[in-house]
Amino acid sequence: MAIFMGFEMDPKLSVAEVQAFLSREFPQMADDYRVEAVGPMTAQIRLSPDTKHLRPGGTISGPTMFSLADCAVYLCVIAMVGPEALAVTTNASIDFMRKPEANTDLLADVTLLKLGRGLVVGDVRIRSDGSDQLVARATLTYSRPR
Amino acid sequence: MAIFMGFEMDPKLSVAEVQAFLSREFPQMADDYRVEAVGPMTAQIRLSPDTKHLRPGGTISGPTMFSLADCAVYLCVIAMVGPEALAVTTNASIDFMRKPEANTDLLADVTLLKLGRGLVVGDVRIRSDGSDQLVARATLTYSRPR
Amino acid sequence: MAIFMGFEMDPKLSVAEVQAFLSREFPQMADDYRVEAVGPMTAQIRLSPDTKHLRPGGTISGPTMFSLADCAVYLCVIAMVGPEALAVTTNASIDFMRKPEANTDLLADVTLLKLGRGLVVGDVRIRSDGSDQLVARATLTYSRPR
Amino acid sequence: MAIFMGFEMDPKLSVAEVQAFLSREFPQMADDYRVEAVGPMTAQIRLSPDTKHLRPGGTISGPTMFSLADCAVYLCVIAMVGPEALAVTTNASIDFMRKPEANTDLLADVTLLKLGRGLVVGDVRIRSDGSDQLVARATLTYSRPR
Numbered sequence: 159m160a161i162f163m164g165f166e167m168d169p170k171l172s173v174a175e176v177q178a179f180l181s182r183e184f185p186q187m188a189d190d191y192r193v194e195a196v197g198p199m200t201a202q203i204r205l206s207p208d209t210k211h212l213r214p215g216g217t218i219s220g221p222t223m224f225s226l227a228d229c230a231v232y233l234c235v236i237a238m239v240g241p242e243a244l245a246v247t248t249n250a251s252i253d254f255m256r257k258p259e260a261n262t263d264l265l266a267d268v269t270l271l272k273l274g275r276g277l278v279v280g281d282v283r284i285r286s287d288g289s290d291q292l293v294a295r296a297t298l299t300y301s302r303p304r
Numbered sequence: 305m306a307i308f309m310g311f312e313m314d315p316k317l318s319v320a321e322v323q324a325f326l327s328r329e330f331p332q333m334a335d336d337y338r339v340e341a342v343g344p345m346t347a348q349i350r351l352s353p354d355t356k357h358l359r360p361g362g363t364i365s366g367p368t369m370f371s372l373a374d375c376a377v378y379l380c381v382i383a384m385v386g387p388e389a390l391a392v393t394t395n396a397s398i399d400f401m402r403k404p405e406a407n408t409d410l411l412a413d414v415t416l417l418k419l420g421r422g423l424v425v426g427d428v429r430i431r432s433d434g435s436d437q438l439v440a441r442a443t444l445t446y447s448r449p450r
Numbered sequence: 451m452a453i454f455m456g457f458e459m460d461p462k463l464s465v466a467e468v469q470a471f472l473s474r475e476f477p478q479m480a481d482d483y484r485v486e487a488v489g490p491m492t493a494q495i496r497l498s499p500d501t502k503h504l505r506p507g508g509t510i511s512g513p514t515m516f517s518l519a520d521c522a523v524y525l526c527v528i529a530m531v532g533p534e535a536l537a538v539t540t541n542a543s544i545d546f547m548r549k550p551e552a553n554t555d556l557l558a559d560v561t562l563l564k565l566g567r568g569l570v571v572g573d574v575r576i577r578s579d580g581s582d583q584l585v586a587r588a589t590l591t592y593s594r595p596r
Numbered sequence: 597m598a599i600f601m602g603f604e605m606d607p608k609l610s611v612a613e614v615q616a617f618l619s620r621e622f623p624q625m626a627d628d629y630r631v632e633a634v635g636p637m638t639a640q641i642r643l644s645p646d647t648k649h650l651r652p653g654g655t656i657s658g659p660t661m662f663s664l665a666d667c668a669v670y671l672c673v674i675a676m677v678g679p680e681a682l683a684v685t686t687n688a689s690i691d692f693m694r695k696p697e698a699n700t701d702l703l704a705d706v707t708l709l710k711l712g713r714g715l716v717v718g719d720v721r722i723r724s725d726g727s728d729q730l731v732a733r734a735t736l737t738y739s740r741p742r
Contacts, residue, residue, distance in 0.1 A: 186356060210332060220374055220393045225367035247366045248569060249541050249591060251397035251689040253717050253735060255710040271730055272693040276568070277540060277593065279691050281733070292709055295719070297691060297735065299541060299591075301569065394715060395687050395737060397543040399571050399589060401564040417584055418547040422714070423686060423739065425545050427587070438563055441573070443545060443589065445687060445737075447715065478648060502624060512685045513663035520658055539658045543689035 169196045169237040176201070176237050183241075184229075191229055199270040201234035204287070206263050216260035220294075223264065223284055224252055227296035230266040231280035235300060238273060245278065245300040252296040263287040277301055315342045315383040322347070322383050329387075330375075337375055345416040347380035350433070352409050362406035366440075369410065369430055370398055373442035376412040377426035381446060384419060391424065391446040398442035405432040410439070423447055461488045461529040468493070468529050475533075476521075483521055491562040493526035496579070498555050508552035512586075515556065515576055516544055519588035522558040523572035527592060530565060537570065537592040544588040555579040569593055607634045607675040614639070614675050621679075622667075629667055637708040639672035642725070644701050654698035658732075661702065661722055662690055665734035668704040669718035673738060676711060683716065683738040690734040697724040702731070715739055 171179065173193050181188040190211075194202040203226065205211070211222040228247055235245055258264060265287050272279040278300040284293050317325065319339050327334040336357075340348040349372065351357070357368040374393055381391055404410060411433050418425040424446040430439050463471065465485050473480040482503075486494040495518065497503070503514040520539055527537055550556060557579050564571040570592040576585050609617065611631050619626040628649075632640040641664065643649070649660040666685055673683055696702060703725050710717040716738040722731050 184359075213330075219371075220396070221367060221371035224370045224374075224396070225365075228366055228370075247400050249397070249399050250366070250370070251395070251543055251735065253395050253709070253737065254393050255717055271691070271733055279693055279733070295709055295717075295735070297689065297733070299691065397589065397689055399563070399591065401571055417545070417587055425547055425587070441563055441571070441589065443543065443587070445545065476651075505622075511663075512666055512688070513659060516662045516666075516688070517657075517659035520662075539692050541689070541691050542658070542662070543687070545687050546685050 167198045169198065170240045171196065171237045176233050179236055179241050180233065187229060191226070191233075193233060194265070196234070196237040199234075199238065199273065201230060201237055201268045203230040203233060203266045203268070204263050205266070207261075218258045218264060220252075220254055223254070223258075223294045224250070224296070226264060226266050226284060227252060227282040227294070228298060230268045230282050231270075231278070231298045231300065234268040234270055234280060235273070235278055238270065242302070245302045247298055248277075248301045249299040250296060252294055254294050256291055256293045258293045259286040259289065264293070275302065276304070313344045315344065316386045317342065317383045322379050325382055325387050326379065333375060337372070337379075339379060340411070342380070342383040345380070345384065345419065347376060347383055347414045349376040349379060349412045349414070350409050351412070353407075364404045364410060366398075366400055369400070369404075369440045370396070370442070372410060372412050372430060373398060373428040373440070374444060376414045376428050377416075377424070377444045377446065380414040380416055380426060381419070381424055384416065388448070391448045393444055394423075394447045395445040396442060398440055400440050402437055402439045404439045405435065409433040421448065422450070459490045461490065462532045463488065463529045468525050471528055471533050472525065479521060483518070483525075485525060486557070488526070488529040491526075491530065491565065493522060493529055493560045495522040495525060495558045495560070496555050497558070499553075510550045510556060512544075512546055515546070515550075515586045516542070516588070518556060518558050518576060519544060519574040519586070520590060522560045522574050523562075523570070523590045523592065526560040526562055526572060527565070527570055530562065534594070537594045539590055540569075540593045541591040542588060544586055546586050548583055548585045550585045551578040551581065556585070567594065568596070605636045607636065608678045609634065609675045614671050617674055617679050618671065625667065629664070629671075631671060632703070634672070634675040637672075637676065637711065639668060639675055639706045641668040641671060641704045641706070642701050643704070656696045656702060658692055661692070661696075661732045662688070662734070664702060664704050664722060665690060665720040665732070666736060668706045668720050669708075669716070669736045669738065672706040672708055672718060673711070673716055676708065680740070683740045685736055686715075686739045687737040688734060690732055692732050694729055694731045696731045697727065701725040713740065714742070
């Protein structure tokens with residue numbers, strides 16, 4: 159596995175560079191997401207919900223969490239390999255386990271389980287800021303163009 | 305299975321009633337989605353994308369398709385059982401198979417594979433209007449409150 | 451999509467040829483599975499359960515159904531493209547919806563939703579022979595070697 | 597969440613008790629699986645493959661890994677709550693990421709992400725003994741009878 163040969167273990171981009179990439183390429187999402195950390199095969203992304211993310215009762219919607227998970231894996235890949243030609247999501251599964259707390263940011267912690275030349279598999283754990291209980295857990299597969 | 309005893313086979317709500325439910329309960333989504341059809345264990349929902357749904361290149365984003373799938377199953381459940389207390393998504397998996405056509409509506413065809421007292425499983429097939437090729441296929445599980 | 455250009459629409463192998471492939475390549479499985487039908491992007495595979503597939507109470511185990519789904523997609527791919535170098539399963543999701551009937555064969559109906567050069571996505575619906583209710587529904591992704 | 601109130605955090609059964617449960621309830625599987633460890637919301641299960649688990653080339657089959665994941669979550673639930681009436685798998689998704697090493701045991705590490713009264717969600721990471729690279733990662737949902 160390339161990821162254990164060293165040269166792919168450290169992220170190529172810094173937090174600021176990933177945030178800048180997001181602002182440049184996905185300006186409509188850049189206000190919602192903040193890159194908190196990047197590391198070897200990992201990243202943490204913060205979502206500050208506004209009204210468009212909420213469901214009746216003030217809870218954050220499932221699709222908002224899906225979107226956060228999808229974005230978080232994508233940004234982690236970009237951090238690791240640099241701003242390469244667009245990888246696409248081919249598969250995702252998500253378990254919604256608890257209600258997020260109202261009026262609270264969500265934090266998504268990504269770990270890339272596999273960073274292959276063809277397929278990337280990312281694990282995402284989402285929780286409300288200040289809590290260590292998972293509200294959702296997702297697995298996403300990205301296909302990298304060859 | 306209750307669903308083969310007849311009394312649950314026909315939808316309780318009409319297209320207009322499901323659309324009215326959507327407008328009342330999820331006003332922020334009602335502009336995006338249109339209920340095209342409801343039938344025994346089935347529904348068809350249309351998404352007319354606007355700029356917030358698009359990715360660079362004019363293609364519709366994965367989270368938009370996830371959101372459509374999630375909403376479509378939910379509305380199909382509501383059509384079948386009436387506007388009951390809120391069911392929640394517990395699990396979803398989605399395969400993205402082709403790029404949707406730019407500037408084209410998406411149609412989501414739902415079939416409920418199981419409508420149990422506890423769990424509901426819905427199959428969703430998404431395609432661009434005018435095409436019969438699937439752009440995505442999702443399976444969602446909803447848990448009904450007891 | 452290649453699959454709509456005609457030359458990939460019809461299976462390259464017959465029922466007998468797929469069954470022979472199974473016997474030759476996977477002799478340990480060939481006693482359990484019978485190829486019932488192949489068609490354009492479709493196949494039907496039968497499992498006749500014996501004691502190793504059963505759980506207490508005579509019901510067929512979940513892993514047996516997973517195995518049937520995995521095998522069914524694989525054989526459908528082989529039927530469509532011929533006995534090519536080994537494709538591998540990269541992702542699978544399965545919903546178990548009802549208990550299979552005891553002492554009854556299972557039938558798996560596969561449809562390939564996508565037959566790309568890189569990835570193949572197959573839908574599998576499993577039911578007890580003689581019933582039209584689904585006991586399980588699976589989606590599998592295979593990666594084809596390049 | 598009950599799981600953070602303490603009384604459910606520690607396993608009710610020991611390694612020996614879980615192994616004895618497996619032998620008693622699933623004798624046909626007890627030769628293949630060995631319970632290596634149980635802990636708060638966690639368990640480790642070992643599979644020593646024999647010829648029925650192998651594919652051409654000596655690699656362990658995907659269904660064998662699925663079966664291991666399914667069994668591992670089940671045994672972890674039993675360890676936590678005691679030998680209760682049979683929980684059933686309702687959903688599973690699995691990513692196969694690397695080839696297991698030939699002629700090598702597999703280790704499955706389970707963590708229960710949620711242990712609710714109705715639904716249980718378990719995360720399973722599978723690797724070849726002696727390696728820290730994942731060969732597969734699965735998420736399973738069990739429904740507990742009420």
